[in-house]
Each structure stands twice: as C-alpha cells, then as structure tokens.
Amino acid sequence: MTDPFDTAALREGTLLAWRGSPTRLREDVAAEADLVRAGYRDRVLTELAQNAADAAVAAGVPGKLRVQLLADGLSIANTGAPLDREGVHALVALRASGKSTGVGRFGVGFTSVLAVSDDIELRSSSGSLAFSSERTRIELASAGLEVPAAGAPVLRMAWATDERPPGGFDSEVVLRLRPDVNVDVLLARFAAEAVDLLLELPALESIEIDGARLRRTERDLGGGLTEVTIGPNTWWQYVTKPARWLVPVVDGRVQPVNGDVLRAPTRSDEEVSIPALLIADVPMQPDRRRILPGTGLTDLALGYADFVAALPSDQRPDLVPLPGFARSEVDAVLREALLRELRTQSWVPAAGADAGDLAPARATIVSELTPELAEVLADVVPDLVDPQLCGSRHASALAAVDVHRIGLARIAELLSGHDREPLWWHALYTALEPIVVDAIAVEELAAVPVPLADGRTVTGPRTAVTGTDLGHALGDAGSALDWVRLVHPDAAHPLLNRLGAERATAGDLLSDPALKARIEEIDYDDPAAATELATVVLALVGLAGPEARPAWLGELPLPDADGELVPADELLLPGAPLADVLVEESPFGTVDSDLVARVGEESLRALGVGWGFPVLWAELPTGPEHDLDDEEAWWNTLDDDPETLVAVRDLDLVDPACWPRALTLLADNPETAATLTDRDGYTAWWLRRHARIDGRPLAVLRAPADDTFAGLLDVFDHPAAPALASALAPAVVDDTELAGVLLDRLADPTRTVTPDVVTRTHRLLGAAAATHVLDLDELVLPTRVRSLAGTVADPEDALVLDRAHLGGVIPPERIVLGAFDTAAALADLLDLPLASTAIDAEILGDGEVSSWDREPGAVLACAALGMPLPSGSVVVHDDLVVRTRGAVEGDVAVPWWVDDERRTHLRRWRVEEAP
Incomplete structure (x- = not known):
C-alpha cells in the first residue's frame, strides 16, 4: 500500500x-x-x-x-x-x-x-x-x-x-x-x-443529489447585470468590488427578499432584512456563523446604487430597504450603509426619454405623475422622477432615501408667473385631470394659473368663466373682453369647471353688471376705446338670443354718420324704414356705414341699432324702470309682475300721420309682431291707448271679422288687422274707457244698430259692471239710451227689463235689454229703473189650474224653442189680461205672465192659432 x-x-x-x-x-x-x-x-x-x-x-x-x-x-x-x-x-x-x-x-x-x-x-x-x-x-x-x-x-x-x-x-x-x-x-x-x-459558490457549476442534478448558468445582460439560472429559478446578479448582490426574478421582475442571512460566502447566522442577497468575503469566526467582533461592514454597500441603477427603471425602488426594525446589529449597519449609498448616488430615473438618473437629493416626485403631465412640467418642475415611480407603490421606498415629494398645491405655486401659450395650459389641464380625484386635490389647485381671452393670466379658476364656443367666435375681439375673466378658448378645459370656473354663455357676459359699468364709464372723447369695447360686445350680441340681451346694452356708444359717439339705441341703420315713420325731431341718428360693413347689420340690430322698432327684453322685472313711454300706467294694470317683459320701444316717437305705415312695420317684423299677441302686454296696451288712425284710437276700432259691436265701433281697415287684433277693441267690455265709448255710440241717433247688437252690448256692459271692471264714478252718461227697438230713447222713459214677462206690457221703444241676471248692475250703470220696480200689475179674471204636460200650447212652444218642458202646475186662462199701473198703465192681453207668488199663467192655446 x-x-x-x-x-x-x-x-x-x-x-x-x-x-x-x-x-x-x-x-x-x-x-x-x-x-x-x-x-x-x-x-x-x-x-x-x-x-x-x-x-x-x-x-x-x-x-x-x-x-x-x-x-x-x-x-x-x-x-x-x-x-x-x-x-x-x-x-x-x-x-x-x-x-x-x-x-x-x-x-x-x-x-x-x-x-x-x-x-x-x-x-x-x-x-x-x-x-x-x-x-x-x-x-x-x-x-x-x-x-x-x-x-x-x-x-x-x-x-x-x-x-x-x-x-x-x-x-x-x-x-x-x-x-x-x-x-x-x-x-x-x-x-x-x-x-x-x-x-x-460560483466556482461550482453543478450539484447532483442522489441523481437529481442542478446546474448553474449565467447570461450577461449588460450594464453589469448577470442573469443566474439554477433549475427553474432565476436571479439577477451584480458584482461590486466588495460584494456580490443577487435578487430573485420572476417573469422579468425582481422579487425583493423579505428576510435572509449574511452569506460569507455561505449562509451565516447573521440575520438581515435587506432586499437582496449579499455574498461577501467578510471576516468570520472559525465556525463561520458570526462575523468577527469589530468587523467593518459599511464598505459592503459601495456600488449598491450601481446595482440598483442597472435594473429596469420601474423596478429600482424595490431594492431600497424599507423602514422597519433591524433583525440584528449586522442588519442595522448594512441597512444604514445601503440607504446612505442610495441617498448620495444617482440611480433614480428622471422623467423623459434619455433623461438619465438623478440623485435622490435632486429628484422630485409628483404623486401619481403621468407621462403627459411630466412632459408638460418638464421645464417648470426640475428633476422630475419617472412617472412609473410616482405611484403609491413606491412611495415608502423613495421616501426612505429622501426623494422630495411635492403636491398639487406646490405645482400651482411653481406655475405662477409663467407666460405660456394657451394651448400649453390646455395640455397642462388635460394632464392634471386624471389626478384630480377628490375635493382635496381641487382645493390644492385653487391657485393654478388661468390664461384669459384678453391676454392676461390670472391666479385661480374660481374667478374665471369658461365658454369655448364664445372664445372662438370672438376671435381677436376677445382681447377687449376685460370686464369678465373669460378663459382663453384654446385653454378652456372641463377641469377648470371642476376647480370652480363658472360656465358662461354670451348672454351671461352681456348681462354682467361689470359690462354695464364699463359702458357707463366710456369716455365719449375716446372713440378708439369705445370702438374696441363695441367690437367685442357686438360679437357677443350675435351669439346671444334676444331674451339674453339686457336693455342697457343700447347705451353702448357707437359712431354715427358724422363720426360722433351716440348710444346704440339712438341710432338707426342706413335706409331703416323706421326713419320714415318717426317725427322730425326724433333723437335717432344714423350709424356709421363703415361700422355696418365691418360687423354686419344683424349684430347692430341685435344691440339696439334700429331698423324697425326696437324690442326690449327684461327678465324678472320688478317695476316701471325701463324708460318706456307711459310705463307706470301700464304697470298699474297688472296684478303681478311679469316673469319676462317684452315690449316695443319708442312707439311715442311715431308721427301721428304715419301710424298706418308704423303698424305695418310692427306686424311685418316677427320680433315685434310677437309682442302684439299678448293683449295684456305693454305693446298692445300702448297701441290701444295711444295709437290713432284718422284720429281714432285703436282701442275703439274693431277687427273686420269681429261683429260684436257692429254699428257701434268702426272697422279697422288695414292689411295688418289680423296681427293687430290684441291692439283693437275686444269682444268684451274690459275697461271704463271702452264702456264710455259704447254708451256714447249707443246714444248717437246717427248710428244704425240692430236690436241684437244693442242687446249684446247692454249684456256685456252689465257683466262688466257686475264684476266691477268699470269705475262708474269716471263714466259720464250720455243724454240718451238705446232701446230694444234700436231707437234712441229718453232716459226718463226707458226701463231696464229684468223680468221677461214684463216685456209683454212695455213698448220695445222703452225697453233697455241686456241679461236678466245682470239687469240690476246695468240699471245702476245707466241710472235707469228696473221694470219690476217701476210697474205694478194684476191678472184680471180667474184661470184653471192645470199642468204643463197637459197643455198643447205649452208643449208646442217648448218644442219650438228647444227647451225642456217645465214640470209642476200652471194656471190656464181663456183670455189672459193684466192691468198695469206705474210706469205703464192700462189693460194688456198677454200670452203668459208670472204673478207675485211666482205662479205661471198661460193663455189657452186655440186650434185656429195653429200655423
């Protein structure tokens, strides 16, 4: 071995x-x-x-x-x-x-x-x-x-x-x-x-455990980032001089680490809460579980900001340590070192393409910033943070590194003093709108600048009004619209209305008291200023309906044919037909023809420059304060103030000889003709009271188709008669003056009047007296009255018939007949006795008591008259004779009678009397 x-x-x-x-x-x-x-x-x-x-x-x-x-x-x-x-x-x-x-x-x-x-x-x-x-x-x-x-x-x-x-x-x-x-x-x-x-241990390429092999692969992502893949898991790695940093990645997005340990390089027992894995060569105790006492850790953070900056811009805040309790002394040191590194280095992405990175101390966040708002604010708010990072998701992370955050109020303050084109402001409002989501945001933007149509820029929408259509229609004339803060049409935006700007119509601008004050302050020796104001007012008048034009607009001075300034309502258009019907001393002049060519007749007429008769409009009037002729007398005829006063002006300036042409002008113009339809309105009232045809007031002339007072009132023979019906005599007696005329005409023996008209006229007079329409103290009664026979009678002989049966004993030449139910009122009006009080009568002879349904004559009479047959008893006489005393005396045979006990007596019907 x-x-x-x-x-x-x-x-x-x-x-x-x-x-x-x-x-x-x-x-x-x-x-x-x-x-x-x-x-x-x-x-x-x-x-x-x-x-x-x-x-x-x-x-x-x-x-x-x-x-x-x-x-x-x-x-x-x-x-x-x-x-x-x-x-x-x-x-x-x-x-x-x-x-x-x-x-x-x-x-x-x-x-x-x-x-x-x-x-x-x-x-x-x-x-x-x-x-x-x-x-x-x-x-x-x-x-x-x-x-x-x-x-x-x-x-x-x-x-x-x-x-x-x-x-x-x-x-x-x-x-x-x-x-x-x-x-x-x-x-x-x-x-x-x-x-x-x-x-x-990057030196290891693979580890196999009981047949299951894990392999580590790396791919360079550029910018210092390396993609590390182990099995199904992926990390992004960044290497600095003192350390390696790794963060898990899922579907291309970093997943911050919730909790880990210091790896030196393998796992130790030093718990940390930083958002990335830290692998570093740190002096450790022999068992490699704890760092050696006194070991410095702050240098490990060097380059961490570069790691963060290498990440996609919208993911960078994910690697900022969030506020919280440190898990160990090592964790506390590392967290503070990382935050210090991140606060001082440039890694926060700026708004705008290719804008680079910012150090947190320079960066500015606008909550919920959008790319559109960032683009508009680019040169107003410096060093804006990329909008992707301005949502609530990253708020805590960016606050931890002291990125400056501003709100809408600060934006409004920074915008103050900037002179920009109206379209730029419109783009700003469009970009701001999505983040103005509650009342707090509205309040914060209370001071946002607003460009006006007159070229000024004011602070805050609450004092401004919007009207995009108005602004575009005014064009260059809008520069003179300085009595109201109208937002420039190119800047007008719905957001301004949410911030307090009012919506305005042309009528609103024309009705503004400030305009009235401007008109009153016009210097008549400064035609240029007057013309400038007139230009914008005329443009607005062309946009407003007649009901939206206050009467005082007519006070606006315009140049006349001689170049002198004259109030618009004292001027006429060249060739105006109204000039032909006015008195010679009329105050009207003629408007400058150059002005007519420049602005057009329509706007001038709408302002009050005359062509035909001018029409006054006043909403919710409260009294006779509109400078109309005899206005107070008309107002006294009203029960309540009208909701809208519409009246033709300057009727009092018509030459009396020109009334036929003047009336044609009134009837042919739809605007003035509309005022004639209201009988109680000022125009019809004034015409009845003051207009005369051949010396006769319209009030005592009748329409050709109205025969109510035929023979008493003369016909108004004029082509415009149908349109002027409300200015002519009515088919009723509605005032004391008409009653006086009718009484005089009834007493005039030269007038031929049918009994029907006489009776109808007396009936209408009686009804007017009964309802207290007439002031009897103002009536001067004529010396004659008109009888039922159509003749003129002496009042000493005349009787007002108040009971029908009495008509059988009074000669028609003495009867004044109206309606039986108002006979007493008619008698009071005419100062005549009632027939029932002036005549006493008794029936001669006795009759036979019968019933209505048994008497052929009664049945025949009711059938002929289309009346229902009365019920009850009736007294029948072969010859019915009554003896009268008082105003009429004698024995008179009558066909029927009603006695003092209210019983009806009839003369028996004879066969030979049948038709």
Missing part, C-alpha cells in the same frame, strides 16, 4: 504529542466534539461544497459536486485540484487550514462530517486517506494510552488507502453513516441547500 502523504509519521507525531501531554488528547476530543455540536452542526454539505469550490478554483476547471448513496455509505465527489500534503496536514491538525486562497480547504470545517459518520474516507487522485473512530481507539490501546470517557477523536489520525475517486471526479468523501442517521432526511436537507450553494 502506498502512503504518499506519510500518514504513518503523522500518526506517530500525534501519538507522541498525546504521550507528552495527556491533557492534549482530552482537549482534542473536546474540541472535535464542540465543533460538531456547535459551529459545524448541519453544515456537512456546505463545508464539503466549499472545499469542492476551492479545488475547482485551484485547478481552473468548472466545479462539479455529486452526492450519491452507496451500499455502505454516502459518496460526495467533486472535480478540481486533488488532495495535497498541506491539505492532509490541515485535516489532522484540526485547528489549521492549508488554504492560501478560497473559502476553505480541508480545515476545521471538515469536522462537520462527524455529525453523521465516524468512519470516513477521503479519496483523491493524488492519494487517499481513511479516518475511523474505531481504528483510533485501537491505536491508542496499542500505544498504551487510555481512551477518554468522551470517546476517541476521529480526524486526528489518518491512514492511507488505495481507493480512488470514481471516474470523472478528482476527489471523493465517503461517509459510512451511523445507524442513527436518517438517510432520507439527510438527502432532503442536502437538496434544499443545493440552490443556495450554487449561488454562493
């Missing part, structure tokens, strides 16, 4: 040492036991893998490690440099390592095998060794040394063997397991450690 490492001499030397110092044997036993029970417990595969990694590095070959179950034990084979003399000496010395580089090379770490075996072989292509607790006992006995009670040491004595490692491997450790070792549990633990070992 060959013994290339002279193991016999080594054994002899060990025995000699034990003989010379009996306590040394016990110390070696105790030391070996302590290493197994404490420092190297559960580290069998780790320590052997470290040795395999060192062997691979020494040989310059890819490291391979294989664990295989044998019939009589467990084989752990590896490639790399074979066993050498220094390694053997390190093994048996127990306290020393023969390594010059690498992690460990057969030093005290090999002691870990004793946790599972007391019979070990170390086979190498350069020579093999055997270690055995039993053989050591025999050797001790042969040397006359007493075996300690704790047992014999295993690794202090080695024997040469002729066994060699299997093919394809340079070294092999064979462990004959003790009976108490569960092989399945041991192999499962080895399999669980394999992935970590391949990460920690």
Whole structure:
C-alpha cells in the first residue's frame, strides 16, 4: 500500500504529542466534539461544497459536486485540484487550514462530517486517506494510552488507502453513516441547500443529489447585470468590488427578499432584512456563523446604487430597504450603509426619454405623475422622477432615501408667473385631470394659473368663466373682453369647471353688471376705446338670443354718420324704414356705414341699432324702470309682475300721420309682431291707448271679422288687422274707457244698430259692471239710451227689463235689454229703473189650474224653442189680461205672465192659432 502523504509519521507525531501531554488528547476530543455540536452542526454539505469550490478554483476547471448513496455509505465527489500534503496536514491538525486562497480547504470545517459518520474516507487522485473512530481507539490501546470517557477523536489520525475517486471526479468523501442517521432526511436537507450553494459558490457549476442534478448558468445582460439560472429559478446578479448582490426574478421582475442571512460566502447566522442577497468575503469566526467582533461592514454597500441603477427603471425602488426594525446589529449597519449609498448616488430615473438618473437629493416626485403631465412640467418642475415611480407603490421606498415629494398645491405655486401659450395650459389641464380625484386635490389647485381671452393670466379658476364656443367666435375681439375673466378658448378645459370656473354663455357676459359699468364709464372723447369695447360686445350680441340681451346694452356708444359717439339705441341703420315713420325731431341718428360693413347689420340690430322698432327684453322685472313711454300706467294694470317683459320701444316717437305705415312695420317684423299677441302686454296696451288712425284710437276700432259691436265701433281697415287684433277693441267690455265709448255710440241717433247688437252690448256692459271692471264714478252718461227697438230713447222713459214677462206690457221703444241676471248692475250703470220696480200689475179674471204636460200650447212652444218642458202646475186662462199701473198703465192681453207668488199663467192655446 502506498502512503504518499506519510500518514504513518503523522500518526506517530500525534501519538507522541498525546504521550507528552495527556491533557492534549482530552482537549482534542473536546474540541472535535464542540465543533460538531456547535459551529459545524448541519453544515456537512456546505463545508464539503466549499472545499469542492476551492479545488475547482485551484485547478481552473468548472466545479462539479455529486452526492450519491452507496451500499455502505454516502459518496460526495467533486472535480478540481486533488488532495495535497498541506491539505492532509490541515485535516489532522484540526485547528489549521492549508488554504492560501478560497473559502476553505480541508480545515476545521471538515469536522462537520462527524455529525453523521465516524468512519470516513477521503479519496483523491493524488492519494487517499481513511479516518475511523474505531481504528483510533485501537491505536491508542496499542500505544498504551487510555481512551477518554468522551470517546476517541476521529480526524486526528489518518491512514492511507488505495481507493480512488470514481471516474470523472478528482476527489471523493465517503461517509459510512451511523445507524442513527436518517438517510432520507439527510438527502432532503442536502437538496434544499443545493440552490443556495450554487449561488454562493460560483466556482461550482453543478450539484447532483442522489441523481437529481442542478446546474448553474449565467447570461450577461449588460450594464453589469448577470442573469443566474439554477433549475427553474432565476436571479439577477451584480458584482461590486466588495460584494456580490443577487435578487430573485420572476417573469422579468425582481422579487425583493423579505428576510435572509449574511452569506460569507455561505449562509451565516447573521440575520438581515435587506432586499437582496449579499455574498461577501467578510471576516468570520472559525465556525463561520458570526462575523468577527469589530468587523467593518459599511464598505459592503459601495456600488449598491450601481446595482440598483442597472435594473429596469420601474423596478429600482424595490431594492431600497424599507423602514422597519433591524433583525440584528449586522442588519442595522448594512441597512444604514445601503440607504446612505442610495441617498448620495444617482440611480433614480428622471422623467423623459434619455433623461438619465438623478440623485435622490435632486429628484422630485409628483404623486401619481403621468407621462403627459411630466412632459408638460418638464421645464417648470426640475428633476422630475419617472412617472412609473410616482405611484403609491413606491412611495415608502423613495421616501426612505429622501426623494422630495411635492403636491398639487406646490405645482400651482411653481406655475405662477409663467407666460405660456394657451394651448400649453390646455395640455397642462388635460394632464392634471386624471389626478384630480377628490375635493382635496381641487382645493390644492385653487391657485393654478388661468390664461384669459384678453391676454392676461390670472391666479385661480374660481374667478374665471369658461365658454369655448364664445372664445372662438370672438376671435381677436376677445382681447377687449376685460370686464369678465373669460378663459382663453384654446385653454378652456372641463377641469377648470371642476376647480370652480363658472360656465358662461354670451348672454351671461352681456348681462354682467361689470359690462354695464364699463359702458357707463366710456369716455365719449375716446372713440378708439369705445370702438374696441363695441367690437367685442357686438360679437357677443350675435351669439346671444334676444331674451339674453339686457336693455342697457343700447347705451353702448357707437359712431354715427358724422363720426360722433351716440348710444346704440339712438341710432338707426342706413335706409331703416323706421326713419320714415318717426317725427322730425326724433333723437335717432344714423350709424356709421363703415361700422355696418365691418360687423354686419344683424349684430347692430341685435344691440339696439334700429331698423324697425326696437324690442326690449327684461327678465324678472320688478317695476316701471325701463324708460318706456307711459310705463307706470301700464304697470298699474297688472296684478303681478311679469316673469319676462317684452315690449316695443319708442312707439311715442311715431308721427301721428304715419301710424298706418308704423303698424305695418310692427306686424311685418316677427320680433315685434310677437309682442302684439299678448293683449295684456305693454305693446298692445300702448297701441290701444295711444295709437290713432284718422284720429281714432285703436282701442275703439274693431277687427273686420269681429261683429260684436257692429254699428257701434268702426272697422279697422288695414292689411295688418289680423296681427293687430290684441291692439283693437275686444269682444268684451274690459275697461271704463271702452264702456264710455259704447254708451256714447249707443246714444248717437246717427248710428244704425240692430236690436241684437244693442242687446249684446247692454249684456256685456252689465257683466262688466257686475264684476266691477268699470269705475262708474269716471263714466259720464250720455243724454240718451238705446232701446230694444234700436231707437234712441229718453232716459226718463226707458226701463231696464229684468223680468221677461214684463216685456209683454212695455213698448220695445222703452225697453233697455241686456241679461236678466245682470239687469240690476246695468240699471245702476245707466241710472235707469228696473221694470219690476217701476210697474205694478194684476191678472184680471180667474184661470184653471192645470199642468204643463197637459197643455198643447205649452208643449208646442217648448218644442219650438228647444227647451225642456217645465214640470209642476200652471194656471190656464181663456183670455189672459193684466192691468198695469206705474210706469205703464192700462189693460194688456198677454200670452203668459208670472204673478207675485211666482205662479205661471198661460193663455189657452186655440186650434185656429195653429200655423
């Protein structure tokens, strides 16, 4: 048997040492036991893998490690440099390592095998060794040394063997397991450690555990990143001068480590909570579980920011240590060092393509920043962080490295003073809109600048109004719209309304009291300023409906034909037909023809420049304050204030001789014609009261189709009569003046009036008197009245018929007939007696009591009149004669009568009287 490492001499030397110092044997036993029970417990595969990694590095070959179950034990084979003399000496010395580089090379770490075996072989292509607790006992006995009670040491004595490692491997450790070792549990633990070992020991290319092989592959990703793959798992690795950093990756995204241990390079007992795996060459205690006291760790963080910067920009904050309690003193030092490194280096991606990276101290975050907002704010808010990092997901990480965060209020403040095109502001509002999600955001943006149509930029939307259509329609004229803060049309955006800007129509702008004040302040000696204001007002007037134009807009001064400024409502358009019907001293002038050519007739007419009669619109008027002729008298005719006052102006300026043409103008213009339909409205009222045709008020002229007062009122013979119906006499008596005219006409013997018209007129007069429409104290009664016969009668002879049967004893020339139910009111109106009070009557002779249904004459009369046959009794006379006294005296034969007891008397019907 060959013994290339002279193991016999080594054994002899060990025995000699034990003989010379009996306590040394016990110390070696105790030391070996302590290493197994404490420092190297559960580290069998780790320590052997470290040795395999060192062997691979020494040989310059890819490291391979294989664990295989044998019939009589467990084989752990590896490639790399074979066993050498220094390694053997390190093994048996127990306290020393023969390594010059690498992690460990057969030093005290090999002691870990004793946790599972007391019979070990170390086979190498350069020579093999055997270690055995039993053989050591025999050797001790042969040397006359007493075996300690704790047992014999295993690794202090080695024997040469002729066994060699299997093919394809340079070294092999064979462990004959003790009976108490569960092989399945041991192999499962080895399999669980394999992935970590391949990460920690890059010299190892593969580890095979009982036939299951794991292989480590690497791929350069550029920028210092390396993709490490072991089985189905992937990491991204970054190497700095003092350390290696790895982070798990799933589907291309890093998965921060929740908790781990310092790896130096294999797993220690120093717990850490940093988000990446740290593998570093750190001075450790002999068992490699704890760092040596006083070891500096801060330099391990150097270059960590470069690692973070090498990651995709949206994943970088994932590797920032988040606030929390440190898991150990080592963890506290590392966390602080990493945060310090990240705070001072440039790794935070800036917004914008090719914008580079920022140091946290320079970087600025806008919560929920979007790419669109970042682009707009690029030169307003310096050093903006990439929008991908501005969500709540990364807020804690970026706060941990002191990245400055600003809110919407600060953005509004930074925007102050910037002079930008309106389209730029529109893009800003569009970009801001998605992040204005609640009332707090609205309040924070209360001071955001807003560009106006007049060229100014103001602070805050709450004092502004929007109207995109208005702005575009105004065009360049919008620069003069300075009485209201109208947002420039190119900047108008729905966000401004959410922030407090009001929506405005052309009518809103025209109704603004500030405009009224501007008009009142116009200097009539400054035509340029007046023209500038007029230009924008005219543009708005063209957009607003007539109901939205306040009457005072007519006060806006415009140039007349002589270049003088004159209020618009005192001007007429060239060729205006209204000029032909006005009195010579009319205050109207003619508007400048150049202005007409520039802005058009329509806008000027809408403003109040006359063509036909101007129309006044007033919403919710509260009194006669609109400068209309006789307005107060009209207002007194109303029961309630109208919701809208629509009235034709300047009717009082019509030349009395021109009323026929003036009325044609009113009827032909749809806007003025519409005012004529309301009989109670100002226009129709004024025309009835003041307009005259041939000296006659319209109020006493009737429409051609209205025969109510035929013969009493003259016909209004005019083409516009149908449109002017409300300005003519009505088909009822609705005021005292009309009643007076009718009474006068009834008393006029030159007028031929039918009994039907006379009766209808008296009926309408009686109804008006009964309902108190008329003021009887204002009526001057004529000296004559019109009778039922159509004749003119002396009031001394006339009687108001209030009971129908009395008509049979009064001559028609004395009867004034209206309606029986209002006869008393008519008598009061005409100052005439009622027939029932002026005449007493008695029936001569007795009749026969009968019933209505038995009297042929009664049945025939009711059928002829289309009346229902009365029920009850009736008194029938062969000849019915009544004797009257009072206003009428004599005996009169009558066909029927009603006596004072309200009984009806009839003259018997004779056959010879049949038709």
